Amino acid sequence: MDLSSTFFPGFVINNLDNKVKNKIKCNVLNMDYAGECPSICPVCGETLIGHGKRTLEITDTPIMGDPGLLHLRIPRRRCSACKYLWQPKIQYVDENHLLTERAFTDISQKAIKQPFSDVGKEYALSVNTVKSIFIDFLNEKKNTLRFTTPAFLGIDEIKIPKLGEITVITDLEHRTLYDMLEGRNQDLLRKYFDELPHPENVLWVCSDMYRPFEKPIHVDLPRARWVVDHYHVVAYANKAMDSVRIHVQNQLSKEKRIKTKKGLAYTLRTRLKRLSTEEQLLIRECRKNSVTNPIAIAFDLKEEFFDIYDKHLNSKADAQEAFAEWEKKIPRDDSFDGFHKLVGTVHNFYEQIFNLWECPIHITNGFTECTNRLIRENSVKGRGTSFDILRGRTLYRKTNLERIEDNGMLLIGPNIPQKGSIFHYEETKDIDDNYNEDESQYFNSYDYDPFIGLRPGIDYDPETGEILQEFEDKEEVEW
Known part of the structure; x- marks a missing residue:
């Protein structure tokens, strides 16, 4: 059986x-x-004469376990009258990169998942060639894929070494990554939202307390209401509680300070209903001592602030009343300045915080935080890659695109097949958990945003976005 036409139509091996x-x-x-x-010139009708043969070297998918090349020998014919040169058009070949279409697809998909150097070794191509192929793939997807503007947007930021701040935009209703922007400022968002198709579709936007978000949301998204993610709000209660603990411990002798500090910080950050018997006794001991009693008071204030969300979910008025009563309980002592600052923050973002109670779905940026973690891991795997490449590797994951299509949010573009790996989801098991780059330049759990992103190595469910293992700075808040 002649497999030539099956292997590559129009040629014989x-x-x-x-x-x-x-x-x-x-x-x-x-x-x-x-x-x-052909024997007749299609331009002038004169006779075509032989003009030698040309051999093209085309990169193909691997053959028998090694990089594959096709040496295609093609005839050429020239018209002696008008000088027209004919040569056959070769099907299924990307002429820009001299590789078969199947190789282009395979290289593009592998480049989402693997470093360019590894893909280059599999195809005997240079790193720059693989990079060029992947960039063309990204441009192709940019022109062929359009996502429906979601009703529930999540906006967050992540700081990546050498790239700086990146704005991450997600569809919170369908739990998909919608887009990534290079930078994080008001002008950038205004330009992006101004060009957003059907901005009237956006009804709710969830983000942190970044004030420059306000104008783009109110001006360019005419029907949208801004909700401050409650995880960012309650995080400041923990920060205020820690400031009281530190203030009290600084007044103790070194011996007592070490004894008090041991295990106390972790205990105070644990929710009351999850305290062990030993941890409850530790806080009870703080209540008995006039010096350490402020720590117990700070713990109670933290718990009551969390309860505003936990116990008053069904009534905005009850939640507002609970906050007003909580505010009155804060001592005037200077050591509780952190709680007074929290009160000021809530009043500054009062409408955006309590908009949460009017949102028809439980809206939180938890999925966006998980997406940030994927972006960070992709950045670690492809150290030094450009923003466009990082965006493509995250946005065009198979999991993300399948979920977009399943929810009817793929406006323009091809169907994503149920079988086969047209778009790959990047595995996280090969990420180096000992990644030791100085993260202080782009991650600080308190300076501005307590939940700016998840560190590499944190387990999560890629389908639901549920975080299965949390690092010690991230607060667990039950809704």
Whole structure:
């Protein structure tokens, strides 16, 4: 059986050879054109005469375990009258990169998941060539894929070394990544929202307390209401409680300070209903001592602030009343300045915080935080990659695109097949958990945003976005 037409239509296989390309052994299929050759010039109608043959080297998918090359020998004919040159058009070949379409697809998908250097070794291509192919793939997707503007937007930021701040935009209703923007400022968001198709579709936007978000949301998203993510709000209660603990411990002798500090910080950050018997006794001991009693008071204030969300979910008025009563309980002592600052923060964002109670779905940026973690891991895997490449590797994951299509949010573009790996989801098991780059330049759990992103190595469910293992700075708040 002649497999030539099946392997590559229009050509016949002569033999299998090998060669070294970029210091890598490749298997080469030598093939001859087997199609028809015209005898009449399509331009002027004169006779075409033979003009020699040309051999094209085309990169194909691996052959017998090694990088594959096709040496395609094609005839050429020239018109002696008008100088028209004919040569056959080769199907299924990307002429820009001299590789088959199947190789282009495979390289593009592998480049989402693997470093360019690893893909280059598999295809005997240079890193720059693989990068160029992947960029063309991104441009192709940019032109062929359009996502429906979601009703519930999540906005957050992540800081990546060498790239700086990146704005992450998610569809919170369908738990998908919608887009990524290079930078984080008011002008950037205004330009983006101004060009957003059907901005009237956006009804709710959830983010942290970044004031420059306000104008783009109110001006460019005419029907949207801004909700401050409650995890960011309650995080400041923990910060205020820690400030009281530190203030009290600084007044103790070194011996007592060490004894008090041991395990206390973790205990105070644990919710009351989850305290062990030993932890309850530790806080009870703080109540008995006039010096350490403020720590217990701060713990109670933290718990009551969390309860505003936990116990008054169904009534905005009850939640507002609970906050007003909580505010009155804060001592005037200077050590409780952190709680007074929290009160000021709530009043500054009063409408945005209590908008949460009017939102028709439980809106939180938890999924956006999980997405930030994927972005960080992709950045670690492809150290030094450009923003466009990082965006493509995250946005065009198979999991993300499948979920977009399943929820009817793919406006323009091809169907994503149920079988086969057209878009890959990047595995996280190969991420180096000992990644030791100085994260202080882009991650600080308290300076501004307590939940700016998840560190590499935190387990999560890629389907639901549920965080299965949390690092010690992240607060667990039950809704």
